Every structure is written in C-alpha cells, then in structure tokens.
Amino acid sequence: MIRVTAKAHPNIAFIKYWGKIQNDPSRVNWALNPSLSMTLKNAQTLTSIEASSNEFEFFLNGSKGLEDDSLKVRDHLKKVFMALQSKVPLHNIRVSSQNNFPTSAGIASSASGFCALTLVGIAWALEGQKFAMEWIAQNPRRFSEMCRWGSGSACRSTDGPFMFWENEAATKLNIDFQLFDTIVIFSKESKLTSSRMGHIAANESPLLAQRLKLLPERTKLMKTALQKSQRDPAQFLEFGKLLEEEALEMHQVSRATKVEYWMPATKIFIEALQQRDARNFFFTIDAGPNVHLISTKPILLEVSEILNGLNLDYEIWEDQCGEGPQFVIG
Numbered sequence: 001m002i003r004v005t006a007k008a009h010p011n012i013a014f015i016k017y018w019g020k021i022q023n024d025p026s027r028v029n030w031a032l033n034p035s036l037s038m039t040l041k042n043a044q045t046l047t048s049i050e051a052s053s054n055e056f057e058f059f060l061n062g063s064k065g066l067e068d069d070s071l072k073v074r075d076h077l078k079k080v081f082m083a084l085q086s087k088v089p090l091h092n093i094r095v096s097s098q099n100n101f102p103t104s105a106g107i108a109s110s111a112s113g114f115c116a117l118t119l120v121g122i123a124w125a126l127e128g129q130k131f132a133m134e135w136i137a138q139n140p141r142r143f144s145e146m147c148r149w150g151s152g153s154a155c156r157s158t159d160g161p162f163m164f165w166e167n168e169a170a171t172k173l174n175i176d177f178q179l180f181d182t183i184v185i186f187s188k189e190s191k192l193t194s195s196r197m198g199h200i201a202a203n204e205s206p207l208l209a210q211r212l213k214l215l216p217e218r219t220k221l222m223k224t225a226l227q228k229s230q231r232d233p234a235q236f237l238e239f240g241k242l243l244e245e246e247a248l249e250m251h252q253v254s255r256a257t258k259v260e261y262w263m264p265a266t267k268i269f270i271e272a273l274q275q276r277d278a279r280n281f282f283f284t285i286d287a288g289p290n291v292h293l294i295s296t297k298p299i300l301l302e303v304s305e306i307l308n309g310l311n312l313d314y315e316i317w318e319d320q321c322g323e324g325p326q327f328v329i330g
C-alpha cells in the first residue's frame with residue numbers, strides 16, 4: 001500500500017464517561033459507567049498513513065506534531081498492528097491528521113482522531129481497505145475496543161448516529177431519529193485540566209459513588225425517551241430533562257475535586273437557559289467551557305438572539321447526527 005485515508009467524526013456524550021479504572025493495563029480507558037452518545041456529521045478528522053523514506057512521522061493540521069502526540073500515535077498503531085498479528089513495519093510511515101473544526105472548541109478531536117487512526121491502521125496492517133472493511137464488518141466490537149485504547153470516547157465514534165458504550169466497547173443503538181447539535185464556543189484555548197486528569201480526579205470525588213448509583217436508572221430512562229421521541233414530542237422533553245441533569249451532575253462531580261471547566265460566560269448562559277420555561281433545545285457540556293445544544297430542528301437564530309441579549313462573545317459550530325468512519329480517496 002502507498003497511502004490510505006479515512007475520515008471519522010467526533011461524538012457528543014449524552015450520558016458522560018467520567019472516571020475510569022486506574023492502574024490495570026488489561027483495562028485501559030475503561031469507563032466506570034456505561035455512556036450514551038451521538039456521533040456528529042459536519043465535524044471530522046481526516047487521517048492518512050503513507051509510506052515515507054524517513055523515520056516514523058506525525059503531522060497534525062499541517063505541522064509536525066508534538067513529540068508526545070507523535071509517540072501516542074506511534075504507540076497506538078503498534079498496538080493495532082500487534083492485535084492483528086501484522087508484520088508491517090512501523091518505521092517509514094507518515095501519519096497526517098487534519099481536523100476541519102477548531103481544536104479545543106469543545107468538540108472531542110481525540111475521539112475522531114483515534115477512530116480515524118485506528119481505521120487507517122487496520123487497513124495498513126491488513127494491506128488493503130477492502131480487507132479492513134471485511135474485518136470490521138466481522139469484528140465491530142473489536143474495532144470499537146481498539147479505538148478505546150487510544151481514547152475512551154473514541155470507541156463511540158465507530159458508528160452512529162447513537163452509540164452505547166459498556167465495558168470494552170460501544171455498539172450502535174437501534175434509534176432512527178434526527179437531532180441537531182449547535183455548539184456555542186466561548187473559548188478555543190486548551191483547557192487547564194485535560195480530560196485525562198479530570199478522569200483521575202473524578203475517581204476521588206466525594207460525589208462519585210452517589211452518581212454511579214443514580215446512573216443506571218437515568219441511562220435506562222434516557223434510552224427509552226430517545227427511542228420514543230420520534231413518535232412522541234413529550235418524550236424529547238423528558239430526554240432533555242435527563243440530558244441537562246446529567247451534564248450538571250458531571251460538572252458537580254468534577255467541581256467537588258476542585259476541577260472547574262466552566263467559564264463565567266458558561267454560567268451566565270446556562271442560568272439564562274434555565275430561566276426560560278418553554279425551550280425546545282437542551283444543553284450538555286463536556287470537559288470544557290463550551291455548550292452543546294441538542295434540538296430536533298436548527299436553532300441558530302434563536303440561540304444567537306439569547307447570546308446577543310446577554311452580551312457574550314461566542315462563535316457557533318452547527319452540527320447534526322452522523323455516521324461512523326469511512327475510507328476516502330485522498
């Protein structure tokens with residue numbers, strides 16, 4: 001093979017993965033609780049592997065990647081090649097990855113990044129896209145598991161629109177429903193506490209035990225509400241209530257460990273939303289200050305009006321539910 005390229009999309013968690021098993025090499029990035037997510041459509045990472053005459057190289061968004069990132073990418077490919085018992089060499093490979101969305105905009109580039117990387121890695125190891133597609137069709141959970149080795153949430157980007165991750169891997173939920181994600185970006189700066197550190201802190205949170213007790217019921221109710229939303233709009237309101245309750249709880253668990261992801265603008269905006277009675281869109285927030293608004297219709301105008309009324313500086317990324325990764329010509 002000379003070159004293989006794939007695209008993958010980030011996902012937004014409706015039920016969050018927050019806290020993971022520590023110090024067990026056989027369960028790397030293994031969440032303490034099942035999670036539920038929606039794969040996005042417009043935001044994407046495009047990743048290629050090609051033969052190169054140099055040593056292993058990694059490029060991110062057109063520039064040579066940081067040493068740490070390059071090591072992570074190399075290490076991940078090594079695991080993928082070993083899992084497939086492939087003898088293809090790791091040197092003389094160039095990996096290039098490009099996001100079409102602003103990095104650190106509250107859109108998880110590690111999820112789309114590791115999903116696309118795993119897919120091209122499988123094709124490289126098996127020496128053909130066709131072989132990779134056949135292998136994945138036969139081993140969808142193993143594919144998701146391999147993505148998880150790179151980044152936990154990446155295991156939920158392997159399909160879409162809705163995914164459920166439990167234990168080693170994620171599987172597609174049988175829900176046929178169109179949802180939009182309007183992302184309000186208050187900051188594009190890298191967060192002070194990475195999600196890796198956030199997970200470690202969460203394990204020590206005094207609020208974690210209570211959260212883990214409540215989650216199975218919330219997860220079950222949310223799945224049911226999503227499944228019924230298409231036929232019954234009242235169920236979407238029920239889904240929204242659970243979505244917001246879940247996001248607020250994840251951030252409380254985090255706050256109790258002195259890890260704060262919100263900015264003042266996040267708080268002002270969320271409080272303004274909470275004061276509006278009739279809303280047809282609902283918020284969720286990952287490990288950062290930016291807010292995802294989930295709706296059944298595009299809501300750009302309505303949201304811009306609220307934000308302008310609050311005098312906040314923001315940018316908006318409009319997205320919607322999408323599918324799993326694909327090979328592309330590139």
Ligand code: PMV
Nearest residue numbers: 013016017152153195286287
């Ligand atoms: O996959 P990680 O390590 O980037 O963790 C993701 C954590 C959250 O985005 C906050 C929640 C989630 O389930 O995606």
